[in-house]
Amino acid sequence: MAEHFKTTCCYCGVGCGVIVQKQSNGALVVQGDKEHPVNRGMLCSKGMNLHYTVMDKTDRLLYPEMRYHKQMPKKRVSWDTALERAARVFKAIIEKYGPKSVAFYASGQCLTEEYYVVNKLVKGFIGCNNIDTNSRLCMSSAVAAYKMSLGEDSVPICYDDIEKTDLIFVAGANPAWCHPIIWRRVEAAKANNPALKIIVSDPRKTQTCQLADVHLQIHPGTDITLHHALSRILIEKGEIDLPFITQHTEGFSALAAKVMQRSITEAAQICGISKEDIYEAADLIARSKGLLTMWTMGLNQSVRGVDKNVSLINLNLITGRIGKPGCGPFSLTGQPNAMGGREVGAWPISCQRIDCFQVRKTGWRCKSSGMGKKFRSTQASLLRKCSMRWRREI
Numbered sequence: 001m002a003e004h005f006k007t008t009c010c011y012c013g014v015g016c017g018v019i020v021q022k023q024s025n026g027a028l029v030v031q032g033d034k035e036h037p038v039n040r041g042m043l044c045s046k047g048m049n050l051h052y053t054v055m056d057k058t059d060r061l062l063y064p065e066m067r068y069h070k071q072m073p074k075k076r077v078s079w080d081t082a083l084e085r086a087a088r089v090f091k092a093i094i095e096k097y098g099p100k101s102v103a104f105y106a107s108g109q110c111l112t113e114e115y116y117v118v119n120k121l122v123k124g125f126i127g128c129n130n131i132d133t134n135s136r137l138c139m140s141s142a143v144a145a146y147k148m149s150l151g152e153d154s155v156p157i158c159y160d161d162i163e164k165t166d167l168i169f170v171a172g173a174n175p176a177w178c179h180p181i182i183w184r185r186v187e188a189a190k191a192n193n194p195a196l197k198i199i200v201s202d203p204r205k206t207q208t209c210q211l212a213d214v215h216l217q218i219h220p221g222t223d224i225t226l227h228h229a230l231s232r233i234l235i236e237k238g239e240i241d242l243p244f245i246t247q248h249t250e251g252f253s254a255l256a257a258k259v260m261q262r263s264i265t266e267a268a269q270i271c272g273i274s275k276e277d278i279y280e281a282a283d284l285i286a287r288s289k290g291l292l293t294m295w296t297m298g299l300n301q302s303v304r305g306v307d308k309n310v311s312l313i314n315l316n317l318i319t320g321r322i323g324k325p326g327c328g329p330f331s332l333t334g335q336p337n338a339m340g341g342r343e344v345g346a347w348p349i350s351c352q353r354i355d356c357f358q359v360r361k362t363g364w365r366c367k368s369s370g371m372g373k374k375f376r377s378t379q380a381s382l383l384r385k386c387s388m389r390w391r392r393e394i
């Protein structure tokens with residue numbers, strides 16, 4: 001009789017549910033979990049091949065190995081021996097050079113509890129701040145932009161918003177290849193609802209563009225100019241949500257002044273597209289009820305990554321398309337639990353208190369980190385209390 005285990009694919013940030021079957025001969029079989037709200041039974045080629053990776057033990061370290069210098073061959077040792085040696089080496093280095101002489105790097109594949117423990121080890125026991133995670137390489141632009149725009153490092157949407165929206169704006173990403181399970185949901189949503197429109201901005205003609213109603217084939221690096229041009233058109237045509245802006249945001253007049261500095265004709269020249277295309281995209285935004293803005297490394301991996309993120313999130317803010325079904329900024333992530341690392345403060349720019357996880361969950365004011373802000377834990381409180389901010393200097 002085969003045993004069944006429900007788990008989550010460990011590869012990417014989509015978080016697909018999988019069911020692993022262990023056959024009586026020990027062989028593993030993997031299938032998508034039909035009851036899982038993310039993938040509803042689907043898996044991409046990486047997820048479908050998880051069991052081959054797990055069963056292939058040729059490159060897997062199954063027990064501790066150790067050597068006393070690089071010329072010696074590695075030998076199998078007990079866990080106690082390996083851990084005691086590792087602790088001795090750390091202790092000797094810290095005693096000689098101080099706690100800042102050691103550093104840790106944690107994977108985006110770690111569970112939040114694992115991040116918590118290593119963060120506690122580094123900050124609580126060793127006494128330094130030298131812990132970093134994959135968040136810095138992957139999502140730091142989006143994180144900084146979320147904090148600047150919304151006051152919190154949090155993605156204010158859920159996957160069900162895909163079926164609820166009538167407009168998706170994909171900025172500089174190719175989810176048809178890189179987030180295929182999400183894109184299959186978008187394809188299905190569009191097939192079921194022809195009113196769902198898709199705008200893609202990308203210098204390349206990707207497979208994602210094939211589903212687009214409007215493809216803005218902009219020059220690389222001109223995203224902010226495009227987003228500002230769209231903002232300008234929406235403001236000039238009055239297609240913004242002034243009650244929302246007044247009640248929930250600050251800095252709108254500064255943004256409006258900024259986007260008015262460049263004409264749509266100039267923006268079109270800089271972006272390398274026609275101004276009619278920009279007007280058409282703005283018209284789609286104006287006519288829709290929802291707006292999901294999707295992006296990933298095309299905006300994040302840039303020296304202007306934060307500004308690009310902020311200028312895109314501003315489209316959600318000026319139209320009030322955030323915090324409602326089918327609306328909001330939807331950053332697509334590459335690693336499964338980068339957020340877990342940030343939630344426990346496991347990178348140097350996070351709160352340095354080892355109990356900051358508790359601070360976040362309870363909403364207590366953090367006295368020692370110097371951040372001086374009240375952390376908020378829910379989207380509802382974020383929209384009710386948080387002063388939304390605009391990036392003023394773009």
Ligand code: SF4
Pocket residue numbers: 009010011012013014015016039042043044045046047048179180181182
């Ligand atoms: S989309 Fe990501 S989480 Fe889903 S099966 Fe593929 S690699 Fe795994």
